[in-house]
Amino acid sequence: DAGVIQSPRHEVTEMGQEVTLRCKPISGHNSLFWYRQTMMRGLELLIYFNNNVPIDDSGMPEDRFSAKMPNASFSTLKIQPSEPRDSAVYFCASRSGDRGYQETQYFGPGTRLLVL
Amino acid sequence: AQSVTQLGSHVSVSEGALVLLRCNYSSSVPPYLFWYVQYPNQGLQLLLKYTSAATLVKGINGFEAEFKKSETSFHLTKPSAHMSDAAEYFCAVSDRGGNQFYFGTGTSLTVIP
Numbered sequence: 363d364a365g366v367i368q369s370p371r372h373e374v375t376e377m378g379q380e381v382t383l384r385c386k387p388i389s390g391h392n393s394l395f396w397y398r399q400t401m402m403r404g405l406e407l408l409i410y411f412n413n414n415v416p417i418d419d420s421g422m423p424e425d426r427f428s429a430k431m432p433n434a435s436f437s438t439l440k441i442q443p444s445e446p447r448d449s450a451v452y453f454c455a456s457r458s459g460d461r462g463y464q465e466t467q468y469f470g471p472g473t474r475l476l477v478l
Numbered sequence: 479a480q481s482v483t484q485l486g487s488h489v490s491v492s493e494g495a496l497v498l499l500r501c502n503y504s505s506s507v508p509p510y511l512f513w514y515v516q517y518p519n520q521g522l523q524l525l526l527k528y529t530s531a532a533t534l535v536k537g538i539n540g541f542e543a544e545f546k547k548s549e550t551s552f553h554l555t556k557p558s559a560h561m562s563d564a565a566e567y568f569c570a571v572s573d574r575g576g577n578q579f580y581f582g583t584g585t586s587l588t589v590i591p
Contacts, residue, residue, distance in 0.1 A: 366521070395579075405522075405568065405581045453521055466512075467579075469521030 366470035368454050374476045380442040383473045386435055387456030395467060396429055396439050397453040405453075411437065412459060444477045451475070482511075482571045484582035492590045497541075497556040499585050501569030504550065511552040512570040513543055514581075522568060528552060539563070564589045 367386040375381055387394050395410040409419040411431045419429070426445070431437040441448055451474050455467040485500040503509060510529050514522040526537025533545040539562075543554045552569060569582040 404583045407579065407581075410579075455521075466524045466527065467522075469514075469523065471519075471521050 366454055366456050366468055368452075368470035368473050370473060371471065372474045372476075374478065375444055376478050377445055378443045379477075380440065381444045381448075381475060381477075383439040383452050383454075383475070385437045385439070385454030385470060387437070387454070388468055389435070390458065391456035391468070392434065392459040393457040393465075394431060394437050395455040395457070396437070397455065398450045399453060399472070400450045408439070444475075446477045449475055449477050482569050482580055482582040484567075484569050484585050486585055487583065488586045488588070490588040490590055491559045493561055494558050497554070497559045497563065497587065499554040499567050499569075499587065501543075501552045501554065501582060502550050503552065503569075503571045505571065505573065507573075508545070508547055510572045511543075511545060512572075513537065513541070513552075513554050514568045514570060516566040516568065516584075518565070525554070525567075559587075559589045561589050561591065563587060 366388055369384045393412050396408040397405055398408055399405045406421055408421045409429045410417055414431045427441055429439045451472045453469050453472045455469045457465045457467045481504045483502045491497055512527045513525040515525050516522045525541050526535045526543055528535050528545045536542045541556045543552050545552050564587055566584045566586050568584045572579040
């Protein structure tokens, strides 16, 4: 398996622009997580899906952020409009749901976002 | 509510020396516990996890961790550090209900030649 795939790997945009990050989870995994990592705040869970349904989005910072999972093999995280403080590395992770939270999360390589 | 505390945001050891990275959790019942490693410019990968089997858990790359309920700890150790161990290490905890998962703030390990 190719692992969790994220695109793009790097994104540079200007403040106010829309940014869309993409994630393809490992085939057969039914839970998907979006994280944000910054020096100041460390690794933060933004949202997670189980069987394509958002279960907990309490980590989404504000209404400018939205996430979707239209099917089991694809998810997007959108920021509209983007702001410089959104600059971070965004990780997607997937997990098999067979045994709940004792299962391992597998992380993608991340998208490094810079908002100017 | 679950939480995990990693003591020491930066740890330096000499090559060949013992590695000890500390993690304490707060929970009313024993949770599931994980150690992940992040190499520069990469995502996190699992080192090892505790899921209520043996309290001493062995992971990849010679790392191991011991679950100590009395101390609410899950410290990560490796007998002899290698240069390739230089990375960021994260302790994580999840509850047994399946709805909470938290990462610690991470410990950056430097290995001195």
